[in-house]
Amino acid sequence: MSYQVTFAPSAVQRIAELDSEVQQRLAQKLEELGLNPRSEDAHPLKDTEQLYKVRLGEYRIIYQIEDQPLLVTVIKIAHLKDY
Numbered sequence: 001m002s003y004q005v006t007f008a009p010s011a012v013q014r015i016a017e018l019d020s021e022v023q024q025r026l027a028q029k030l031e032e033l034g035l036n037p038r039s040e041d042a043h044p045l046k047d048t049e050q051l052y053k054v055r056l057g058e059y060r061i062i063y064q065i066e067d068q069p070l071l072v073t074v075i076k077i078a079h080l081k082d083y
Contacts, residue, residue, distance in 0.1 A: 003070040005034045011074040022059070029056050030074065037065045037072045051075075
């Protein structure tokens with residue numbers, strides 16, 4: 001069972017600003033999240049049940065999981081120095 005991955009407008013804009021190598025790594029990570037959004041390297045944000053964060057090199061991805069329908073929404077992509 002896989003989740004559909006969608007993006008908040010700010011996340012789409014951020015992706016467009018990244019270089020192609022980071023975009024490729026991000027695409028691979030997002031594919032993994034679609035298959036297993038609660039993987040071992042994903043951590044729930046404090047005091048939430050649906051918001052998670054996962055690290056991708058120097059970046060952090062914040063996303064929301066909805067189990068009905070199966071949906072992962074990428075909310076924010078931030079460089080660790082900006083986080």
